[in-house]
Amino acid sequence: MSSDRRPVVFVHGLWLHADSWTPWLELFREAGYDPQAPGWPGDSPSVEENRQHPERVAGIGIDAVVDHYAQVIGALDTQPIVVGHSFGGLIAQRLLGQNLAAAxxxxxxxxxxxxxxxPPSSLRVASVALRNPANRRGTVTLTRKQFRYGFGNALPQAESDELYDRWTIGSPGRPLFEAAVANLKPSSPAKVDTGKATRGPLLLTLGGKDHTVAPAIVRTTARLYRKSPAVTELRQYPDRGHSLTIDAGWRVVADDVLAWLKARGL
Incomplete structure (x- = not known):
């Protein structure tokens, strides 16, 4: 890629393989960016290999994931844009707050x-891991029914099942435990410098039908940034669930992200 193409680093969340970003990579490349979607530390190159070796990601926590992506960014010639979904969105905020991302x-x-x-729906999804303390050091895999509730609730059953078969992998349980007790720990790995004035712009999105990250969570997150003069914007998709990056409507979200970046000269 030519050096004038801004790098974009995509960060997946729990239970989805990095390859689920493939349509986004193609779109961003066509739009003039240099995109990549590295997996989390321990992730295997393919969905199938991840499913065969879930133990490779056991016990990995938020700090380890942030450090992993910081190393990816450190190898780049230009500060990237970071796009994250779900726990990847938390990672993106950490990286932005550490001045490792342009936006x-x-x-x-x-x-x-x-x-x-x-909200209760988010607690129900998190309980997949939290109900068993051993999951803090292990991996957690969703059943088809759990994926339907947490990701595919706004989709036809057939589409939810197809996405489950195509993209889901086992993920470490530790990030869910870390997030669950974040407000009890001053040095929690889920802590973000929301008051920072010198960071780049941040776009937050919410799906109005999201069960995993219920709308109230993202609205509260946006309010936490109010003390910062840096740009923070919230975009809402009232009829979308947690699958909004991978389902048939992904292009709507991706096009909005591209438009937002272009409007800021990024």
């Missing part, structure tokens, strides 16, 4: 420290 897009991001109230 960040946090799509239906997992709750950062300071988000106190978790």
């Amino acid at each position: 960040a897009v946090a799509i239906d991001p997992a709750p950062i420290k300071g988000v106190i109230f978790l």
Whole structure:
């Protein structure tokens, strides 16, 4: 790629493989960017290999993921834009707050420290891991029914099942435990410097039907940034669930992200 193409680093969340960003990579490349979607530390190159070796990601926490992507960014010639979904959205905010990104897009991001109230639907999804303390050091895999509730609830059953078969992988349980006790720990890995004035612009999105990251979580996250003079914007998709980056409507969200970046000269 030519050096004038701004790098974009895509960060997936729990239970989705990095390859789920493939349509986004193609779109951003066509739009003039240099995109990549590295997996989390321990992730395997393919969905199938991840499913065969879920133990490779066992026990990995938020700090390890942030450090992993910081190393990816450190190898780049230009500060990238970081786009993250779910826990990837939390990671994107951490990287932006550490001045490692020129801008960040946090799509239906997992709750950062300071988000106190978790709606029942979000607690139900998190309980997949939290109900068993051993999951803190292990991996957690969703059943088809759990994926339907957490990701595909706004989709036809057939589409939800197809996405489950195509993209889901086992993920570490530790980030969910870390997020659950974030407000009890001053040095929580879910802590983001929301008051920072010198960071780049941030776009937050919420899906109005999201069960995993319920709308109230993202609205609270946006309020936590009010003390910062840096740009923070919130975009809402009232009829979308947590699958909004991978379902048939992904292009609507991706086009909005591109338009937002272009409007800021990025």
